[in-house]
Amino acid sequence: MDPLITVVSAPDLAELDRLGVTEWPIWSCEPSSFPWSYGERETCLLLEGDVTVTPDGGEPVRFGSGDLVTFAAGLSCHWQVHQSVRKHYRFG
Helix, strand or coil, X not given: CCCCEEEECXXXXXXXXXXXXXXXXXXXXXXXXXXXXXXXXXXXXXXXXXXXXXXXCCCCEEEECCCEEEECCCCEEEEEXXXXXXXXXXXX
């Protein structure tokens, strides 16, 4: 089974270029806490922030600025935004 959340710290710049990350939209969020569900896979690159995401019934995953994160389709979880987030993101 693929992990529900994968985090790559200090991703390879060539890989980020290949993915076209700088062309993706940007989402931002102030410190907060909220439930979230993913209808499709999301890949994101955090430009700023510190977050803990806890899958329903799973272990918390903490990530932050500079991390490339992938969330599996069908994931239901809880977001805890510790420091304001800005991220590039892509669904699908």
